[in-house]
């Protein structure tokens with residue numbers, strides 16, 4: 240091991256994955272450098288959280304209800320048929336709809352309070368991991384560490400370096416979204432009282448409707464199928480929002496708070512998530528279409544898996560073992576595959592019509608689906624999940 244080690248662990252990216260990993264490792268007592276190319280607070284989409292992220296937030300010492308809207312559950316609505324089904328989150332963990340710029344900054348400041356050294360407006364450009372140590376070069380300096388964690392989100396620094404990013408086809412292709420400040424009406428007051436995410440089905444994909452504090456609403460159109468060629472971005476968004484009776488009802492008298500934004504290049508899996516002295520977490524490990532709001536949860540959870548494993552690696556003197564993360568990664572894959580299969584069924588087998596809307600009649604199935612939607616992905620006795628995973632051969636080559 241080189242004697243000129245600057246930090247135990249260097250982490251690229253200070254989104255939820257990076258700040259979670261950094262905080263947990265600092266809590267273990269390691270010297271951690273967290274490098275972020277932007278400056279908090281910075282805008283980020285992805286506002287609807289899952290209950291099972293709560294235990295990780297507790298470990299970080301984050302009071303995540305503070306300043307956020309409590310989320311009652313997820314409401315799937317087909318306006319054409321009038322069918323709807325609601326999955327309430329009634330377990331022991333609460334969850335929230337958060338404004339990500341504010342919340343991510345809170346996680347970032349918390350990491351610093353817990354002892355993490357943080358650099359902002361500094362971009363990691365290259366990473367070289369060897370049996371001896373890690374060299375991390377940024378646009379401003381070069382550092383050496385004993386370990387490297389890639390938490391660069393959809394920039395997927397290590398995945399791109401290793402050319403190990405594989406797209407998952409057939410899910411949503413892109414999202415268009417706007418933010419509004421809503422006028423008060425019985426419909427909007429009821430929405431803010433429940434805090435539910437509403438998922439409205441359309442013929443080209445779906446619309447998310449996420450209430451935030453201060454009477455604000457995040458609205459996104461996720462497009463999966465072929466759409467009218469003559470409609471470009473703004474017109475496409477407006478066309479589908481205006482065609483929705485529910486959106487028309489909620490947006491009556493609303494002011495635009497943030498104009499149209501777009502995210503493309505959906506859903507991929509990083510085939511090389513770990514190796515000698517490095518591991519990837521959050522979107523840098525894999526990203527799924529946001530229909531079930533799983534991104535933040537996976538970011539926090541994978542960061543937790545990796546931070547704990549890096550700690551064990553240091554304690555046991557195994558940190559240079561390229562297979563250090565193999566056991567934890569298997570656990571992660573079970574969760575990721577479950578969510579992927581749910582999303583794949585959502586688009587390709589119409590699970591919502593065939594099962595969600597019918598699930599009232601089968602309480603057990605409804606409860607098991609609710610568990611998955613809450614992020615409870617590692618239960619022993621979820622028969623619905625077992626069935627999903629057993630049928631996975633069809634798609635396993637895409638996520639294995």
Ligand SMILES: Cc1cc2nc3c(=O)[nH]c(=O)nc-3n(C[C@H](O)[C@H](O)[C@H](O)COP(=O)(O)OP(=O)(O)OC[C@H]3O[C@@H](n4cnc5c(N)ncnc54)[C@H](O)[C@@H]3O)c2cc1C
Pocket residue numbers: 251252253254255256257274275276277283284285286287288289361362363364390391392393394396414459502520521522523529532533534535536538
């Ligand atoms: C349209 C859309 C809707 C979504 N909706 C939801 C939702 O409702 N609920 C949900 O849970 N999730 C949602 N997500 C997903 C969620 O936003 C992400 O999964 C989550 O932000 C992942 O966290 P992360 O820390 O891995 O990555 P990020 O939050 O993206 O953080 C990565 C950080 O790395 C920094 N970075 C990148 N490259 C470098 C570099 N070279 N050097 C230094 N820093 C770097 C970036 O600036 C960024 O701050 C949505 C995503 C999309 C695209």
